[in-house]
Amino acid sequence: MKNAIHIPERLKEFLERQLQWDSCVEALCQSVNELLDRPPIFFREYTEHNMNHVTHVLQKANRLITKESYNEKSNEEDGDGLTPRNIAYLVAAIMIHDLGMFIDAEGFKCMLDGSWK
Secondary structure: OOOOOOOOHHHHHHHOOOHHHHHHHHHHHHHHHHHHOOOOOOOOOOOOOOHHHHHHHHHHHHHHOOHHHOOHHHHOOOOOOOOHHHHHHHHHHHHHOOHHHHOOHHHHHHHHHOOOO
């Protein structure tokens, strides 16, 4: 694998507060890395939707989250601010948002003839 998705340090540290969310994100990251390591068969004319793209979107999301959103009580579901679960959902959504671009020829055929139902 040439590259890998890089989760910004602040997000990673926050995830590590609750290991079940960190391990879920790590497992997803490995699976997504394997898929994004290959160029898509279709939609090559679009912006590259590879690991670098996902890393850039993660960096932008990280910059949008204010320092005040991260606090000591953020481990608690009823506390103010973000929780590791919230960060896991955000990171997972960013990682999978373009996976539809990686449809293979068989999947594309099923989509066209309606047999995917």
